[in-house]
Amino acid sequence: MRIVIAGGHGRIALRLERLLAERGDEVAGMIRRPGQAGDLLAAGAEPVVCDLESAGVADVSRHLEGADAAVFAAGAGPGSGSARKETVDRAAAVLFADAAEAAGVRRFVVVSSMGADREPPEGTDPVFAAYLRAKGAADADIRSRAGLDWTILRPGRLTDEPGTGRVALSAGSTGRGDVARDDVAAVLAALLSEDERGAVGLTLELIGGDTPVAEAVRGLAGQPG
Template sequence: MRIVIAGGHGQIALRLERLLARRGDEVAGVIRRPEQAGDLLAAGAEPVVCDLESASVADISRHLEGADAAVFAAGAGPGSGIERKDTVDRGAATLFADAAEAAGVRRFVVVSSMGADGEPPEGTDPVFAAYLRAKGAADADVRSRAGLDWTILRPGRLTDDPGTGLVTLDDSTGRGEVTRDDVAAVLVGLLDEPGTAGRTLELIGGRTPVEEAVRAVAG
């Protein structure tokens, strides 16, 4: 498969690129800064420099031509303000979905966030609340598209601990932690399992092997 990943220099994306490249897939990662290219090459991915905050649908769709799947794993990141939560976590996700449809790429997987549905609880930090609203709006946009076979993955609190290969994956899991390694492994499973299209899934650490957990939620 050829898979194009938006946010290709992110911590989950780099892990995903390594896993996909290791098994022989052709992987491209969309990055904003040229100096990030070396890390993608080391992960086995082709770096594609394209700023999703300023690019057009046509700019992005040409990088998606011939792809079998697209993964949106971009985010404004720590230290960014409310405005960039909207322009990246919502706006760039919508743009990438537009580009996938324009390029005829149906399989579309989104890395979202637990808590993205509904209004954030009272007292939530304003920047984090903006992040959750942006993710929720992007997810709603993707779910409305008949031209995409989408799956939305909402991990719990992310950690850098080594992956266990054991997870809980379901429509609703309750709060919990999950390693970035295990998120990347689940993304591989979702890409391989078309029966998960049309599902919005939460993910935390658990007791079920990744492949078994993905099979269990397939339609």
């Protein structure tokens, strides 16, 4: 498979690129800064310089031509203000989906956030509230598209602890919890397997748990969206 990842220098994306390259997939990661290319090459991915905040659909779609799947793992990141939550976490996700449709790429996976479907509680930090709203709006847009075989993955609180290879993954609610970035990447890789279609059309919650990743992903078949 050829898989193109937006936000290719992110901490989840670099882990995912390594996993996909190790199993023999062809991986490209979109980055904004040419100086990040070395990290992608070390992970086994082709670096593609493309700024989703300034590019147009045609610019992005040419990088997606011939791909079997696209993954939106970009984010404005810590230290960014509310405005960039809108331009990256919402608008760039919508642009990437538009480009995937234009390039004929049906399989589309989004790394979102737990809590993105709800209005943030009163007292939530304003920037974090803007992030959740942006993620929720992007997810709603993706879910409305008949031209994409989409899956939205909403991890709990991310950690850099070593992955356990065991998770709780559900199209319902998992409850709050932590999850290692290693395990998020492993779940994404499993969702992108050529023979794994049970997660299409599902919005999933993910935290650390007791079920091996491959088993958790296989168990999604038949779950209501």
